[in-house]
Amino acid sequence: MREEEKSPVRGGAGISRRTFAIGAVGSVAMLGLGAVKLVGAESVVRPPGAQDENAFLAACIHCERCREVCPRHAIKPATLESGLLNLRTPEMDYHRGWCDFCESAESGEPLCVRACPTHALRLPGLPASEHVRLGMAVINTDWCLAFQAMGCHECVDACTFEAMGVNDDGTPYVIEDACNGCGACEHACVSLSSGSISVGATDRAIVIVPAEGEVLHG
Numbered sequence: 001m002r003e004e005e006k007s008p009v010r011g012g013a014g015i016s017r018r019t020f021a022i023g024a025v026g027s028v029a030m031l032g033l034g035a036v037k038l039v040g041a042e043s044v045v046r047p048p049g050a051q052d053e054n055a056f057l058a059a060c061i062h063c064e065r066c067r068e069v070c071p072r073h074a075i076k077p078a079t080l081e082s083g084l085l086n087l088r089t090p091e092m093d094y095h096r097g098w099c100d101f102c103e104s105a106e107s108g109e110p111l112c113v114r115a116c117p118t119h120a121l122r123l124p125g126l127p128a129s130e131h132v133r134l135g136m137a138v139i140n141t142d143w144c145l146a147f148q149a150m151g152c153h154e155c156v157d158a159c160t161f162e163a164m165g166v167n168d169d170g171t172p173y174v175i176e177d178a179c180n181g182c183g184a185c186e187h188a189c190v191s192l193s194s195g196s197i198s199v200g201a202t203d204r205a206i207v208i209v210p211a212e213g214e215v216l217h218g
Contacts, residue, residue, distance in 0.1 A: 049121030
């Protein structure tokens with residue numbers, strides 16, 4: 001048995017060279033058959049520092065170090081659903097966690113950025129929460145419990161960057177100029193688990209949509 005096949009998987013996320021090669025060949029074949037798209041139908045939300053998507057994809061080596069060091073477990077490797085070019089590149093996973101930009105870190109720099117060996121993640125300035133917009137929070141009013149007069153404000157309470165407010169009728173709204181896409185609101189949303197949302201709902205009532213690494217300031 002080859003050494004690479006005997007080696008244990010580290011951290012539950014590693015793959016052997018043989019497995020990667022087989023997967024790569026299979027992916028190319030599926031691409032040729034049209035079963036897999038080169039680029040997914042929807043953009044993905046990237047970790048802090050991925051301001052330029054083209055530069056990011058050119059520099060990212062799929063090492064997953066950013067995922068490994070994320071203290072809130074808010075980064076995951078993208079799947080084929082996001083397209084072949086994005087496969088195993090990092091994207092935000094707000095169902096598991098949210099991004100606080102590691103503001104409590106001694107350097108004030110997100111750990112994912114510090115861990116990136118190729119500078120695929122690069123910041124325009126610090127603190128990151130004031131310079132980088134990962135995405136934008138969007139409310140689906142058909143699925144939101146507050147819009148069904150159920151008094152839910154979990155997303156508003158979870159927002160630590162004062163990017164959400166409550167209307168006079170008790171419904172939440174997003175303050176777009178203040179939203180940096182941290183994902184705390186999506187992570188806190190209880191619409192899917194409440195059993196009281198509209199039939200056919202497939203996601204939480206508030207989600208972060210990509211903002212293509214928009215720089216907020218300077």
